[in-house]
Amino acid sequence: MRISLFITCYNDALFPETGKAVVKVLERLGHEIEFRPEQTCCGQMHWNTGYLREAVPIIRHFVKVYQEAETVVVPSSSCVAMMRDHYVKAAEMDGDAKLVADVEALLPRVYEFSEFLVRGLGVEDVGASYPHKVTYHASCHSMRSLHLGDIPIRLLKKVRGLALQPIQDIQECCGFGGTFAIKNADVSSAMLADKVRNVLNTGAEVCTAVDNSCLMHLYGSLHRQRTFVKTAHLAEILASGYGEAVGA
Amino acid sequence: MSEVEVREIAWNTRDFPEAAKDLLENSQTRRNVRHATNVIQGKRNKVAAELPDWEDLREAGSEVRAHALRHLDYYLTQFEEKCTKAGGHVHWASDAAEANRIILELVQKHEAKEVIKIKTMTSEEVGLNAHLEKNGVRPIETDLAELIIQLGKDRPSHFVAPALHVNRQQVRAMFQREMNLPDLGEEPEDLATAARNYLREKFLRVKVAVSGGNFLIADTGGLCILESEGNGRMCLTLPDVLISIVGIEKVIPSFRDLEIFLQTVPRSATGERMNPYNSVWTGVHPGDGPKEFHVVLLDNGRSPILADKEASQTLKCVRCAACLNACPVYHQTGGHAYESVYAGPIGAILTPQLNSMEQGRSLPYASSLCGACYEVCPVKINIPEVLIHLRGKVVREDQATLGGKLSLWNIGMQAAAFLFKDSDRLAMAERVGRVGQKVFVSKNGFIEALPLMLSGWTQTRDLKAMPVQSFREWWAKERGAAKKDSHD
Secondary structure, eight states, rough: EEEEEEOOHHHHHHHHHHHHHHHHHHHHHOOEEEEEETTTSSHHHHHHHHHHHHHHHHHHHHHHHHTOEEEEEEOHHHHHHHHHHHHHHHHTTTTOEEEEEEEEGGGEEEEEHHHIIIIIIIIIIOBBOOOOOEEEOOOIIIIIISSHHHHHHHHHHTSSSSSSSSOTTTSSOSSSSSTHHHHTTTHHHHHHHHHHHHHHTTOOOOESSSSSHHHHHHHHHHHHOOOOOOEEHHHHHTTTOOSSSOOO | OEEEEEOOTTTOOOOOOOOOOOOOOHHHHHHHHHHHHHHHHHHHHHHHTOOOHHHHHHHHHHHHHOOOOHHHHHHHHHHHHHHHHTTTTEEESSSSHHHHHHHHHHHTTTTOSSSEEEEOHHHHHHHHHHHHHHHTTTEOOOOOHHHHHHHHTOOOOOSSTTTSOOOHHHHHHHHHHHHTTTTOOHHHHHHHHHHHHHHHHHHHHOEEEEEESSSSOOOEEEEEEEEEESEEEEEEHHHSSSEEEGGGGGSSSOOHHHHHHHHHHHHHHHSSSSSSSSEEEEEEEBBBSEEEEEEEEEEEHHHHHHOOTGGGGGOOOOOOHHHHHHHHHHHHHHHGOOBBSSSSSHHHHHHHHHTTTOOOTTTTOOOOOOOOHHHTTTOOOOOOHHHHHHHHHHHHHTSSHHHHSSSEEEEHHHHHHHTTHHHHHHHHHHHHHHHHHTBBOOTTSSEEEOOGGGGOOOHHHEEEOSSSSSSHHHHIIIIHOOOOOOGG
């Protein structure tokens, strides 16, 4: 299968290792990966902050870049949630019937990374090994928008040597929420404090998730407190097993 | 009216972040809120999971409420007709002032100096208690939590459990002081007994009662109230005169629809399978209950919400407060940070709309959009979607002013939108960012302090510096040349 990687804007700039890991995992499974350099962003930051009109050209750009793609894989559940929950509405708001139709035609071929492995390819064991204690942070969008359920957990359970540490209050938001972290910095920090305490209580060395946005938030505090806990995107764990170090 | 009226729903003009900052300092309140929401949420999850058709019930509840709102004129007219036929009096109030005037006139007509009240957020919304007091009528709250709020000169922080932010030691201290009971114990039984003794003679003596209503039933002209303490049943049956103030959106088409809501609302609101007291009454009946019954149907900013296609689902709300108990923001701050009668996620969308976006403009941003509210809502209000819609309104209104156009937020967002339209611009910005960040990056490779609004991030969080190579640069270097023409 020819898979087009939408890396997302913040992974491109801040977490290139996640992109490399996605490429590695999918190629190891025998698929061809392409990267369309014209790609930019899904428009989530603008849309969720209320810059609705400004988000439309970004959405249009995304659709134009991937319109002909066979399958699009995205290592970020919140970006996929942006597409599934809001793209049609945005196109309708703009009064662009063609964009509505194009979005509806494209979206069934867009997958979040872990969702693609399990639901798209039917793979749970990708052959990885990662001899560490790991806890899984379930991001809000992965749970409540994409309904990933235990998909990431199933993938983690098949990783050799990995000891999965359950976390308390898994359903609670880490407090990132995009610009919420800045506009409501105090409340966001209070939410983060609870989440970090739960992460630390697991005794894990590494906290993973399917969204680097949450992990950037969590690691911001884990590092500020000079804890030993690292963060790593699920793709980076699934890509390990050939001797290289992985981690934030 | 030439100017937009700012209603009394929001208590003052403090923005959410500012009010929340103060509340976060109050460790006692935060512990109380955390404990109470954990208990209710735990019970709610358990009893919701017991019903195999829970999701179908949510869907059905949503459909019924949406249908009633689409045909609101029809069902309200039907309600008025049936209620009048059953001996009730229906009054229409376009705003808070009109509702207060109608109710005061009714109280004065009966020469009452006191009224007993069942907990009603709609009366909080119009500021009824203050209006009655100003005119020499003493309102007496009979719901235990509302009594605690009233005696403590406090404000409700939750619309099912208004005193959720107070613990029982605090209640005891206040009862000791206000009821002159120096030896009162702190067991729930002690406190309930004190409240019962305080209230009982008032139930027997006071001739006029004021209530809200959970549902207006169009096909019978009846009203429905769900409650836990029995104070409501007393207020609905003992006085000579009953006045109910209810928002126009609370109508449901038929008595049979209660089949849905009597399953979902108690489970969502208090984690009970059924409320201890479920009262439905229709008009008046000689020799049984009040001799005179009035219902005041309140608009107070609801009609314009109905006209907004994106936001009208707000009015499906049945005020169960499940979204408050599920909300991680509410868990931290409690209800007072919203500075509104309606707190939590539903308050964050309802308050600014009832105030025509004049007040509560920071409330749509008081959410991480985590979706926990939508997940528990028994009538499936997509609160995150409405929050975003209202953020859109705030941004558009801000952009219409020079100050808003020149704000750092707007300039930053316009710049980002410009970059995201073209990958060459974005790649260039990434390169510029890597150089520009150097002034902020510490020796350990992390950014520990940022200026202006970005300081909100670094007040509690570090930020790893941008790596030297972006993914797109890595791809171009490692893979690009070989596959460049593969998809153009």
